Amino acid sequence: MAILLAWRGLMFLVLLAGGGQASDNTKKCNLTAENPSERKVLSLLEPLTNQNFTAPTTSGEKYTYIFQVCGDADGMKDAGVVQKSVDGKQVPIGRYNSTQVYGGNDWVMLIYKGGETYDGHCSQEERRAIIMISCNRNTLAGQLSVVLENRDRNKECFYLFELDSSAVCPVIPSKLSAGSILLIVAFCCLAVYLIGGFLYQRLVVGAKGVEQFPNYAFWSEIGNLSADGCDFVCRSRGSRDEPPTYRGVPTEPVEEPEERDDHLLPM
Known part of the structure; x- marks a missing residue:
């Protein structure tokens, strides 16, 4: 047991x-220019897949934004980022089947293109969403926030979002x-x-x-x-009981036997 x-x-x-x-949910994203380096950067976001990130609305705002990494945001087919109005209307502003990704030492920039076209802005081009994911070792996924909606230009308008995550932090080499x-x-x-x-x-x-x-x-x-x-190898107890095989020469002189020949002298 x-x-x-x-x-x-x-x-x-x-x-x-x-x-x-490791799973491979990030492979659901179709890169506009498929290459191993972008795919490797995208794989860093694997821990963030299969979950919606919502930017909270503030007073005066009438839209909520929902973001998902390589998945259907708010359940909308192929939509990576969805703009949702207070009446429940959903507008895709970026699709994960048209993805670009760039990465640095401690950040990843995810770009979803192919959103719904503008009505009267940006030459009626398709919307696109840019999500800037920065390193924060204290949380796996922080709060999604809206940084900017840039639509006061003729072309290349975008929505900019920000998200903190430990998933994009560089690996600290082990000292062990x-x-x-x-x-x-x-x-x-x-x-x-x-x-x-x-x-x-x-x-x-x-x-x-x-x-x-x-x-x-x-x-x-x-x-x-x-x-x-240990007792057998290190101790010599058995040799002490044996009688000595060598006897030293005595240091005192040996007494010669006294000759008794007095009977040979004439009386």
Whole structure:
């Protein structure tokens, strides 16, 4: 059980580090000039897809603006930005099937063309919307705001919107080395193993005392074997009991036996 919990914890960390499988909702946008660099910039906006961003109306205004990244804003087919009046009328001012995108170090400019034509402005050309998305690490998606509606010109009129998001922020390089990351993963797995094993032994098995330690018999046997090996390699206790095989020369002079030949002298 404890091993299973540790394995699940490891898999969770791997998925967390990998960030999961990225979707490809931004591919719904048709670029006016398809090229890999623009597509790569557009892919940065993937976390912002499948959600509407609404610019709040202020006093005196009669329109609300709804924006969606590569999706139907306010449910309107092919419309990336919709102007909605107080009576509910929807006017597409930019379509995501005619998209341009530019990117910098900490910003992305998304342009939707092909909106509904003006009635009496800008030589009755098609409307277009420019959404300036700037880096803000404190929020995934801030409040959409209307910066400018430029229609007092003959051509190339536009609506300008602004949105803050952490999705376009540059990636901060990790200061951790590969060895440090492996150690963190190892310690996390060890913590999952110990905590999960402790809870299993205590709550399921009903163990008490040191028996609550997961796989206590296995680890205690490992400890005993390690101690025996250390004792065998590092200690020389067995050689002290053997009798010495070498006897040193005595330092005191050896006494010569006294010759007793007095009986040979004449009396």
